Amino acid sequence: MGKKRKHGETEVAAAPVKKDDAAPERPQRTLVGWKDKNNNEARESASAVGFRNKEKVLVTCSRRINFRYRHLMLNVVSLLPHCKKDNKVESKETKGATLNELVELKSCSSCLFFECRKRKDLYLWMAKCPNGPSVKFLVNAVHTMEELKLTGNHLQGSRPLLTFSSNFDHNAHWKLLKEMITQIFGVPKEHRKSKPHHDHVFVFSIVDDHIWFRNYQISVPHIESDKIARGGLDNMTLIEVGPRFCLNPIKIFGGSFGGPTLYENPFYISPNQIRALEKRKKAGKFAKKVKAKTRRKMHEQSNPLEPDEFAEMWKE
């Protein structure tokens, strides 16, 4: 442990020096619009020398998880080099407390907990650990990386670009979620296990009040590692790597794995309710049929047919 920390410190010391070197020899040919911003950023980074992203994410799942959801979890683990995978967690009642303990034990600062219920419903807890907040999502439309339709591939541990749709800034809870996602899914700069290039991009997009996740490989024709060939940006294509999933936020809590509720999805129906509803609908169908039958019977009884005048015609 001690060794690691030392290594980290040296990195911290090295990083700002590099930046200072890079700042003056910035090429003049860049777009004007960007240049000002870059200057600002350079100043910012110079002032934020002390900042270092030490995010560590604990990834676990509940017992009795589905294979599909387990694979999804493993995919997430492979995407996040700054995460620690842990054993499945059992207990149900004291879950919050045990999970918090576990996260502390692993010295992580945030947690992704995949909770599978009834072997078909997957819930994802996203928590910032010592003191909140935490979010509970329902996970829908899961596609794992193993699917052969997703043909892309990228370096394991390269830092992803995160793209957010602009409607993340419309509401307070989306803002909070965006911040949490950037912290958890963004790989810390100069992380030990991260690789230097950027060859994949994450998409977080809010459609229909759900957060949709996609992961694309970036393939650009290029010659050197810092120059794009002429027109290379136009020739850039994205190939989907996976996994895919869709998060439906249920609740946001103030603490980690508990605490006061800050947000509740007003449109949310639990999958149990949905199933019950469907069942009830079917039951209703049968009841309706029975009712119709009895009604018909009653009707026939109350209005008997008139005796046919030709009934006796052929008897003679």
Add this chain to the structure above:
Amino acid sequence: MVVEKKGLALLKENKMEDNVEMDINQEMSEYEPESESDEEDDEHVKLIEPSKTAVYNTDGLLDKLGDISWPDNVGWIHKLSIDIDQEQQVDVNDDLARELAFFNQALEGTKRAFEKLQSMGLPFLRPSDYYAEMVKTDSHMEKVKGRLLAEKRNIEEAEERRKARESKRLAKEIQAQKLKERAKQKKEDIESVKKWRKQRQKSGFAGGDKDGEMDFSFEDGKGFERSSKKRPGVAPGDRSGGKARQGGKGKIQKKRQFRDSKFGFGGRKGLKKQNTTETANDFRDFKRGNAKGNKKRKM
């Protein structure tokens, strides 16, 4: 305000479940026709009306946001996050449009990020000779490749089959056309011959025997008849191609006759090989010594 809301929530908490159930019931009764679409993708079912008791604590959320967010002056390079405007509302149930929207977002975001990175002068693209562990293993990528190839092959095969079918149909049509033409030609020929004949008859065989080149053999109606004369020396049922009658090889014929008389020719063979009382009682060929082997076997 928050406290008020909470109080409200507490008051309504015990009612809430009933409310939800009622809502659902209402939904059921009111939205019968929509129910089928719900069944199709139950993943996106949601309440039609927002429940009124839901908590929304804006101040708390913003507080928490302030707590966890990084300092403002953190450089972009730490976050690598980019916001993209969604041009228009995306229909969730239209898979293609939705995926396209995500793709466009990713593409736009990547372009902007690369511009930023380029202007910062940082290397960001993987050189072609940089090999490292990938997210998907080589064996998996092999599978992916195999599937792609198989798909391509399937498409090609289907295309070929379609082409073959089409060409067959075309050939059939052409053949029919040809037959028709041939029939027409024949008809025309016959017609012309008839015409010519009539003409000739009208003119009272003016040409007579002089124009011998017009003296067709089929004119008499003989041409199409088969000759009633049989081929010489061939019996009607003969399959040997007329060789049976020839009988030129007298020596061989004689030998055959001799052998037939000796070994027999034709007739049932079964009776000759069956036992009769005589042969059954005949022990001349029975040898006792054969029993030895049996004894040995028994031991």
